[in-house]
Every structure is written in C-alpha cells, then in structure tokens.
Amino acid sequence: MFSEARGDSVQIAREYMDSLLVESRVVGAVKPDTTFRFLGETFSMPFMTAALSHLDLASMAEGAKEAGACVSIGMGGNEEMGKVLSTGAKVIKIIKPYADEKEIMSRIEYAEEHGALAVGMDVEHAVNVEDAEDSVVMGLQMKQPTLEELEKYIRATKLPFLIKGALSAADALRCRDLGAAGLVLSHHNGLMRYAVPPVMILPEIRKAVGSDLLLVADGGIETGFDAFKALARGADAVTMGKALMGPLKDKGAEGVKEALQKANGQLQAMMIRTGTKNLKHMDPSVIWEPAGYRHG
Ligand SMILES: Cc1cc2nc3c(=O)[nH]c(=O)nc-3n(C[C@H](O)[C@H](O)[C@H](O)COP(=O)(O)O)c2cc1C
Structure with a gap:
C-alpha cells in the first residue's frame, strides 16, 4: 500500500519472512495431518481467508468451504454477510470500529442470529496513517x-470475539483481560509504518498469553511455506488475503479453492521435511532466525 514510502511494513515483513530458514528433520518423518480444530469446528487446513471487502466474498467463501478452510470477511453490511453465510461456510465477521455504535451492534446481532462462527473488530483501522x-x-x-467500549462489544455477544490489529504482548494481555477469544495479529497492509512483523513478534505474544488466546497470523502469507513459519512460531492459524485475490478474479470460487489447496500442499511438504506430524506438534526450534533485532 505504501511501497513508495520509507517504513513500508509490508516490505519489512516480506524481507523478514524470507530471512527465516527451516531445518530439515526428514529422517523417519510420517505423512503430516493438517486437520485444524478451531472454535469448536474442524477444518482441513489452518488457512483462512483474510477479512477482505469490496470483492465477491460469497465466491471467496464458497471456494474456502470447498477447500475445508475457515472464512473471515471484513467491511460490509448485513446483506453481504447474509450472502456469505448462505454458502454454508464457517464465517468470522470482522467489524470496523465505526464511530456509530449502532453500526457495530447491528452487525454483531446479525452475525449471532444467522450462524456466524465468531465476530471481531479491526481496531488497527480506526486512526489515520x-x-x-x-x-x-x-x-x-x-x-x-476505548477499553470500556471494546469490553462492551465483546460482552454484547455469545459469539467468540477476535481483536484484529493487536500486535504486541502488552496488547494481547489487554485483549485477554477484556474477554477476547483470540487475536488476528495484523498491521493491515502497513497501516502502521515500521511495524514489527507479526511473524517476528509471534513467539513473544504466545509466551505472554500461553494457550489463553487463539492467535491468527495475518499479512504477507503468500505460500504454505510462509504459513509453516508462522505456525511453527506459535500461530494457531494464518490468513491469506491478497494472495487469493488473483485466483478469485481469474477463476472465482474454484480459483480460491485451488489456491488454498496448493498452499496447504506446500505446508504439508514443509511439515514432512521437518518431521512435524500434525499442527499440535509444531516446533519453533526448526526455524533459524538471523541475529539482529532485540526488543528495546
Ligand atoms: C481489498 C482489501 C480489502 C480489505 N478490507 C478489509 C476489511 O474490510 N477489514 C479488515 O479488517 N481488513 C481488511 N483488509 C486487510 C486484510 O484483512 C489483511 O489484514 C491484509 O490484506 C494483510 O493480509 P494479506 O497480506 O494476506 O493480504 C483488506 C485488504 C484488502 C487487500
């Protein structure tokens, strides 16, 4: 989004992702299983669609459902949410931090009444860049x-509530204390300049919250190899956004399904080569990180 500017967090995150290397532990490895249990549902893979908007989200959801993946959706009204939910996909509705509370509550109510899996809020999109x-x-x-408003939204629903845009251990603990079920670790395509990449800070956040919160890594996941690195560093799941937009445009639901399946194949390839039999046995010690950054 800010490719001309210094401090482009998308580029910083890409360079960091590519700097991470993976140790081979292939001797005696067994076929990996990517069955993913999340919020009481079982999926074929730990990929989910990112909270996108202004696209054909019903086709996106159809493709994800066919691939056995969870769906998240972004900005949009209840009519669009209804179309996505009617595909039968398992859907997380990420609601914008609207100034008008009625906009928020009406989406929460609709999601609850029409069988969404969870709701959330992209708090990182409230202020300007x-x-x-x-x-x-x-x-x-x-x-x-405010913290009070966030708590009110979380408590307004029986559905699990995810906070999108938390990207530090301090924020993660705040979200946990407010009653959030999980976080989508995101800088939303570089809305914050010089942001620490989600995959860099994941181990610190995981250490802080233990198993209290579901952690979804968002941003710059282009392949199953990227996903493996995020999962090995403590994510429960990853989102794919921009990487699915070309396949959606070219081939609709089928394109999305194929792209997710291809990414999951790459994840499985990395799992077998690292002796990782399933998602519960992800081991951060297979990742080699170049020395350099220190928490100040
Ligand atoms: C076209 C487009 C629309 C988006 N709309 C939303 C939105 O409505 N709500 C939201 O939380 N994030 C939105 N995002 C941000 C994505 O959810 C995600 O955080 C971001 O694209 C980084 O992931 P990626 O690198 O996999 O694309 C949007 C991104 C794109 C490209």
Whole structure:
C-alpha cells in the first residue's frame, strides 16, 4: 500500500519472512495431518481467508468451504454477510470500529442470529496513517474504541470475539483481560509504518498469553511455506488475503479453492521435511532466525 514510502511494513515483513530458514528433520518423518480444530469446528487446513471487502466474498467463501478452510470477511453490511453465510461456510465477521455504535451492534446481532462462527473488530483501522485523527473509511467515520467500549462489544455477544490489529504482548494481555477469544495479529497492509512483523513478534505474544488466546497470523502469507513459519512460531492459524485475490478474479470460487489447496500442499511438504506430524506438534526450534533485532 505504501511501497513508495520509507517504513513500508509490508516490505519489512516480506524481507523478514524470507530471512527465516527451516531445518530439515526428514529422517523417519510420517505423512503430516493438517486437520485444524478451531472454535469448536474442524477444518482441513489452518488457512483462512483474510477479512477482505469490496470483492465477491460469497465466491471467496464458497471456494474456502470447498477447500475445508475457515472464512473471515471484513467491511460490509448485513446483506453481504447474509450472502456469505448462505454458502454454508464457517464465517468470522470482522467489524470496523465505526464511530456509530449502532453500526457495530447491528452487525454483531446479525452475525449471532444467522450462524456466524465468531465476530471481531479491526481496531488497527480506526486512526489515520499520517496523523492521530480517527479515519473515514469508504465515507464512514471510524473511532478508536476505548477499553470500556471494546469490553462492551465483546460482552454484547455469545459469539467468540477476535481483536484484529493487536500486535504486541502488552496488547494481547489487554485483549485477554477484556474477554477476547483470540487475536488476528495484523498491521493491515502497513497501516502502521515500521511495524514489527507479526511473524517476528509471534513467539513473544504466545509466551505472554500461553494457550489463553487463539492467535491468527495475518499479512504477507503468500505460500504454505510462509504459513509453516508462522505456525511453527506459535500461530494457531494464518490468513491469506491478497494472495487469493488473483485466483478469485481469474477463476472465482474454484480459483480460491485451488489456491488454498496448493498452499496447504506446500505446508504439508514443509511439515514432512521437518518431521512435524500434525499442527499440535509444531516446533519453533526448526526455524533459524538471523541475529539482529532485540526488543528495546
Ligand atoms: C481489498 C482489501 C480489502 C480489505 N478490507 C478489509 C476489511 O474490510 N477489514 C479488515 O479488517 N481488513 C481488511 N483488509 C486487510 C486484510 O484483512 C489483511 O489484514 C491484509 O490484506 C494483510 O493480509 P494479506 O497480506 O494476506 O493480504 C483488506 C485488504 C484488502 C487487500
């Protein structure tokens, strides 16, 4: 998004991802199993669609369902959410931090009444990139929610609530204390400049929250090899966003299904080569990280 600017977090995250190397432990390895249990449901793979918007999200959901993947969706009204839910996919609705609370509550209620798996909020999209003002997204006013407001939204629903945009151990602990079920670790395509990449900070966040929160790594997952690194460093699942947009445009639901299956094949290839038999046995010690960054 900010490829011309210094501090492009998308580029920083890509370079970091490619700097991580993987140790082979192939001797005696067995066929890996990527069955993924999440929020009481069973999926074929730990990939989910990122919270996208302004696209044919029903086809995206159809493709993900066919591949056995969970779906998250972003900005959009209840009518669109209804179309996505009617595909039968398991859906996480990520709601924008609207200034008008009614916009938030109506989406929470709709998600609950129409069988969504979970809801969440992309808190990272409330403020502007270049100043501290609340942002306007597609003509709609956003507002940085206070801790009290976030807690109110979380408690307004029986559904699990995920906070998208938490990206530090300190925020993760805050979210846990507010009652969130999980986090989508994201800088939302570089909305924060110079952001620590999600996959870099994952081990620190996992250490802080233990198994109290589900952790979903978001941003820059282009292949199953990227996904493996995120999962090995402590993620429960990963999202794919931009990497699915070309396949969706070219081949609709079928393209999304094929892209997810290809990524899952790459994940399985990495799992067998590292002697990882299933997602519960991910071992961070297979990842080699170059020395350099230290928490200040
Ligand atoms: C076209 C487009 C629309 C998006 N809309 C939303 C949205 O409505 N809500 C949200 O939380 N994130 C939204 N995102 C951000 C994605 O969920 C994700 O955080 C980001 O694209 C990074 O993941 P990726 O590198 O896999 O694409 C959008 C991204 C794109 C490319």
